[in-house]
Amino acid sequence: DVALLGASDDFAYYPSSPNVIKIADSSFRMFFNAYYTVGQSYYLRLYTASSADGMTFQVEEGRLTEPMDASCHHSRPDAVLLSDGRIRVYFCESCRVQDTDVKNIKSVISKVN
Secondary structure, eight states: OOEEEOOOSSOOEEEEEEEEEEOTTSOEEEEEEEEEEETTEEEEEEEEEEESSSSEEEEOSSOSOOOSSTTOEEEEEEEEEOTTSOEEEEEEEEEEETTEEEEEEEEEEOOOO
16 A cells, blocks of 8 residues: 655645656656535645555645636646656646636646756
8 A cells, every 4th residue: 555644735635646767867757636624615635645665655735736817726746857857747637717627738848857
């Protein structure tokens, strides 16, 4: 079993869609989505956690991404380790815009360590 420990101030309920990669220093990085709350509303956001052994992960503070519209959801992260040591994370963004569901695939990339 894998343990997900700790919590950021806004890390909330039901972590899901984990994606784990081994990074250059032989540690592990998990990317996942989880709900966080604003008032009575729940939104999916991306979070990250780190691990030395690939079994016990410590959640890092804060969200990995923030959508342009706060009511949008970010989910289903998929990470790729690049040759220069950076990490690119692809994810889904879904938004409700004027009674229409808008869905996009987006990505973020880490800074060089």
